[in-house]
Amino acid sequence: QKEVEQDPGPLSVPEGAIVSLNCTYSNSAFQYFMWYRQYSRKGPELLMYTYSSGNKEDGRFTAQVDKSSKYISLFIRDSQPSDSATYLCAPRNFNKFYFGSGTKLNVKP
Amino acid sequence: DVKVTQSSRYLVKRTGEKVFLECVQDMDHENMFWYRQDPGLGLRLIYFSYDVKMKEKGDIPEGYSVSREKKERFSLILESASTNQTSMYLCASQKSGTTYNEQFFGPGTRLTVL
Numbered sequence: 187q188k189e190v191e192q193d194p195g196p197l198s199v200p201e202g203a204i205v206s207l208n209c210t211y212s213n214s215a216f217q218y219f220m221w222y223r224q225y226s227r228k229g230p231e232l233l234m235y236t237y238s239s240g241n242k243e244d245g246r247f248t249a250q251v252d253k254s255s256k257y258i259s260l261f262i263r264d265s266q267p268s269d270s271a272t273y274l275c276a277p278r279n280f281n282k283f284y285f286g287s288g289t290k291l292n293v294k295p
Numbered sequence: 296d297v298k299v300t301q302s303s304r305y306l307v308k309r310t311g312e313k314v315f316l317e318c319v320q321d322m323d324h325e326n327m328f329w330y331r332q333d334p335g336l337g338l339r340l341i342y343f344s345y346d347v348k349m350k351e352k353g354d355i356p357e358g359y360s361v362s363r364e365k366k367e368r369f370s371l372i373l374e375s376a377s378t379n380q381t382s383m384y385l386c387a388s389q390k391s392g393t394t395y396n397e398q399f400f401g402p403g404t405r406l407t408v409l
Contacts, residue, residue: 220397
């Protein structure tokens, strides 16, 4: 069993849609939960992170962690074509990150 | 701004060649990492280093070695390249000793082994 499972997509939505990206994980020791965004032909960049369970909001983005069900979500409101990228969830244990395989998102104008 | 640079964006090598991938970071980070990224498999950790001359195996170290002679530079070496090492290689750096410590990535090197 992989440490982190992520819906592979690809996901194609119209501009303005609400997007939900999800991961599940197996290791209950994870404390930090990161979301990275990777544009085509670029390295991943940190989008946002949460610590332990709960929600964190940053503009149009909301990260949610439910440790009881080991479920991680990223919501994007009012999605824009510039949000088109691959999104990787990455729970962390000490200095080691466990990356999901990524969900490719395409937001159509 | 943290900057992580990688020596090449694209590289084409022949089977059996020795390949060097270089990574340099300019923020005095202690930790550095090498990943490979393949479709459907995500990022897989090859090797990492917590300090100069120190290295630790990641999840898929077979066929690779690393070198860290200076704090800012972390090299990945393919001793004898094979076609199954065709991949995107990503280097990352990270500051240690803080509660929250993001990994900063370079732009990647797309390696093709023929």
